[in-house]
Amino acid sequence: MSLxxxxxxxxxxxxxxxxxxxxxxxxxxxxRRFDLSAPRRIIELGPGEGVHTRELLRRLPAGSxxxxxxxxxxxxxxxxxxxxDDERVEVIHGEANSxxxxxxQRGWEHCDYVLxxxxxxxxxxxxxxxxxxxxxxxLKPEPHAAFVxxxxxxxxxxxxxxxxxxxxxxxxxxxxxxxVISFFKxx
Numbered sequence: 477m478s479l480x481x482x483x484x485x486x487x488x489x490x491x492x493x494x495x496x497x498x499x500x501x502x503x504x505x506x507x508r509r510f511d512l513s514a515p516r517r518i519i520e521l522g523p524g525e526g527v528h529t530r531e532l533l534r535r536l537p538a539g540s541x542x543x544x545x546x547x548x549x550x551x552x553x554x555x556x557x558x559x560x561d562d563e564r565v566e567v568i569h570g571e572a573n574s575x576x577x578x579x580x581q582r583g584w585e586h587c588d589y590v591l592x593x594x595x596x597x598x599x600x601x602x603x604x605x606x607x608x609x610x611x612x613x614x615l616k617p618e619p620h621a622a623f624v625x626x627x628x629x630x631x632x633x634x635x636x637x638x639x640x641x642x643x644x645x646x647x648x649x650x651x652x653x654x655x656v657i658s659f660f661k662x663x
Contacts, residue, residue, distance in 0.1 A: 497527045498593070501649035502626060502656070507531045509643075509658050510589055511620040515539035517587040519579075519614070521572040522546060522594035526555050532591075533562060540564050543587075545578060547571050573603065575610050586616040590623045596632045604635055612638045615661040623659040630655045 498506075506528055510516070512535045523529050523544045532542060544559075544567045546552040552569035559565040568578055572594055579587065590611045596604055608623075615621040623639065625632060630644060639659035647654050 496651065497525055498626065498654075499650040502647045502654055503527055503531050505645065505647050505656050506591070506624060506626055507535060509622065509624045509656065510535070512536055512540075515541075516589065517541045517543075517584060518589045518591060519543045519545065519575065519587050521575070521590065521592040523555060524551055524593065526558055528591060528593070529555070529559070529565070533559075533564065536564060538564075541566070543578065543582070544568065545570055545572055545574065573607050573610070575607070575614060579614055586621070587614050588616055588618075588621050590614060592623070592625050593627070596625070596627060596635070597629045601635075608632075608636050609638065612636075612659075612661065617661055619660070619662050621661040623661075624657070625659075626654045626656050628652050628654060630657065632657065 510518070510532065515537050518532065518540070520529060520542065523546055529542065529544060536542065542565045544555055544565065546555055546567065546569060549569050552567055556567045559567065570578070572592070599607070611623050615623065633642065636659050639661070640663040641660040642657055644655060644657040647656055
């Protein structure tokens with residue numbers, strides 16, 4: 477486990493929301509949610525120390541773009557250093573709700589996927605609802621496009637009625653166990 481991650485958790489536990497990074501079993505289950513048969517644009521909200529990022533990069537084809545938005549400045553700096561040599565990655569120190577502005581600055585009308593491990597269950601509705609809507613709006617209107625989350629609870633299902641289809645599984649091989657849910661843009 478990374479000391480950077482642990483220190484960030486103790487400094488801001490409600491922001492980092494986990495004392496340890498995801499286990500390999502969860503990382504694998506999350507990565508299988510992505511169709512990476514072609515170059516993709518992916519936005520990862522709250523990548524932490526980058527365990528999911530590393531697995532996505534291992535699978536992503538050339539020409540893909542991965543935008544990481546991390547609220548914790550120490551973790552964001554760690555990510556910038558860790559992925560400095562990969563031209564597919566850009567790291568932003570900022571909040572998840574800056575998603576529309578970040579896309580606009582890059583001239584991205586849509587992305588293929590948004591991945592998030594941020595703790596939606598503790599976000600107040602005034603932040604949660606607009607963020608979910610901006611994620612929905614960011615996704616391409618194509619069958620593969622999805623908002624992929626890994627969370628301790630499945631309560632986000634009740635807050636995302638705009639997504640017409642979802643696929644969910646429970647991963648017991650993680651601490652804590654997590655739901656992995658894909659919310660698809662199209663039916």
